Amino acid sequence: MEYRILKSEVSDGIAIVTVSRPAAMNALNSDFFDEMDNFLDEIESKTEVKVLIITGEGKAFVAGADIAEMVHMGIPEGFAFSSKGQRVFDRIEQCPLPVIAAVNGYALGGGCELAMACDFRFASKLAKFGQPEMNLGLIPGYAATQRLSRLTGLGNALYLILTADTISADDALRIGLVQKVTEPELLMEEVMKLARRIAGNGSQAVAVAKKVIRRGMTMEFGEASALESSEFSKLFGLPATKEGMKAFLEKRKPEW
Ligand code: CO8
Numbered sequence: 001m002e003y004r005i006l007k008s009e010v011s012d013g014i015a016i017v018t019v020s021r022p023a024a025m026n027a028l029n030s031d032f033f034d035e036m037d038n039f040l041d042e043i044e045s046k047t048e049v050k051v052l053i054i055t056g057e058g059k060a061f062v063a064g065a066d067i068a069e070m071v072h073m074g075i076p077e078g079f080a081f082s083s084k085g086q087r088v089f090d091r092i093e094q095c096p097l098p099v100i101a102a103v104n105g106y107a108l109g110g111g112c113e114l115a116m117a118c119d120f121r122f123a124s125k126l127a128k129f130g131q132p133e134m135n136l137g138l139i140p141g142y143a144a145t146q147r148l149s150r151l152t153g154l155g156n157a158l159y160l161i162l163t164a165d166t167i168s169a170d171d172a173l174r175i176g177l178v179q180k181v182t183e184p185e186l187l188m189e190e191v192m193k194l195a196r197r198i199a200g201n202g203s204q205a206v207a208v209a210k211k212v213i214r215r216g217m218t219m220e221f222g223e224a225s226a227l228e229s230s231e232f233s234k235l236f237g238l239p240a241t242k243e244g245m246k247a248f249l250e251k252r253k254p255e256w
Contacts, residue, residue, distance in 0.1 A: 001038045005031055007057070008039065013050040014195045015043050015097075022058030028110045029066040030081070033088045040091050050199035050206075052095065053191055054118060055102040056111075061127065064109030067136065082141035085110065089117035089142050093214065096207040098198050102191040103127040103178065108166065113142035116151060119210065120194065121178040123169040124187045129177060130166035150217065152176050202240045202256045 008017040017039060019026040043049055056062050065085070073081060092099055092114075101107075101118035107129050115121050115129075123129075131144050139145065140161060149157035152175045160167070169181045182190045198206060208231050216224030235241045240256050247254035 001035065003035050003039070005029075006035045006039055008043075010046070010049055012196075013048055013199045014053065014192065015046075015049045015051070016053045016055065017043075018055050018057050019062055020057040022060070024066065024068075025060040025063030025106060026056045026058070026111070027063055027066040027068075028085065028114070029069050030084070033084050036088050037091070040088075040095060043097070044095065049097060050203050051195040052097045052099045053102055053195060054092075054099060054114065055188075055191075056104055058105070059126075060106040060111065061101070061103045062108075062111030062114055063106045064111055064132070065141070078141075085113075085142040089113060092117040093119075094211075096210070098195075098206060098210060100191055100195060102187055103129075103169070104184070104187060108132055109140065109144075110142050113140060113144045113147065116144065116147040116177075117142075121172075122180045122182065122187060122191050122194065123172060123178045124184040125169055125181055126184050127169040127172070127178075127181075128166045129160075129169070129172045130164065131161045132164040132166065134162065134164040148177075202244055202254070204238055204240055205235060205244075208235060 005019060005021055006017050007020050008015060019032065021027060043052060065081070070078070070081065099118040101115040101121045103115055103121055103123040105124065105126055105128070107115045107127060109132055112129050112131055131140050131148065133140050145157070145161065148160060156175045159165070169178060172178045173181050180190060212228050212231050215227060219227065243256065244254045
């Protein structure tokens with residue numbers, strides 16, 4: 001597939017994909033979702049890739065769904081656009097790779113929703129977060145009504161969605177929406193440190209941990225603990241797990 005909106009690079013097991021429509025603040029149109037869907041197929045098939053980073057070009061991470069595209073939609077088109085976006089963002093959430101959002105600027109509406117579908121959010125001090133859909137007579141359509149409350153609590157989700165207020169990176173950190181705030185010029189360095197830290201662990205155990213934590217969030221405690229036991233025990237069948245334990249006992253670094 002020819003990519004017009006996504007730019008990507010892979011080096012040392014870390015993939016960086018950049019949303020690049022800077023003239024429209026990287027607003028998400030239908031082409032973006034087709035490209036991201038295809039990109040995920042490609043990146044998930046590359047065994048050398050251990051971590052995925054998503055960022056934006058210019059002064060926005062992503063300033064939301066493309067309002068110029070949405071203005072022409074009726075009910076069926078609105079439903080299709082929302083469903084398509086939700087499906088692709090669910091894929092990011094369920095991707096076996098850990099996914100880090102490097103939030104370089106505005107993360108509004110669908111942009112905040114994209115960041116929330118990632119496993120971690122590191123933000124530049126210049127970043128701004130919000131769900132401003134109310135300003136357009138809309139509600140969020142890429143699952144912010146669900147992910148925002150799960151990440152930041154009911155009160156913060158109701159506040160951000162019903163007021164449409166935009167908040168600073170420091171406030172996003174305070175409510176647990178982001179894990180770290182950095183000086184703008186240090187954002188990628190800090191994100192790469194996190195990526196390398198995780199990429200140094202056994203990728204199978206990383207993928208299983210992500211799956212159990214995320215699936216467990218939607219389950220009753222006993223059922224989720226049973227899932228943990230089942231997935232924990234399966235790891236004993238893998239050479240990488242034997243290597244991890246042997247390396248500890250032999251006082252050396254594991255060779256995954
Ligand atoms: N969609 C389309 N174009 C956009 C968007 C967007 N979301 N955001 C910015 N742009 C365009 C502007 O129209 C402008 O284009 P032009 O140069 O042709 O006039 C260009 O980007 C630059 O933007 P500004 O001149 O506004 O730049 P500023 O620096 O003054 O402001 C802001 C930057 C604050 C980011 C401002 O552009 C803004 O408020 N953008 C809109 C933010 C917004 O409302 N986002 C939510 C969109 S709705 C949404 O995301 C719903 C998701 C679920 C959809 C479900 C499917 C149905």
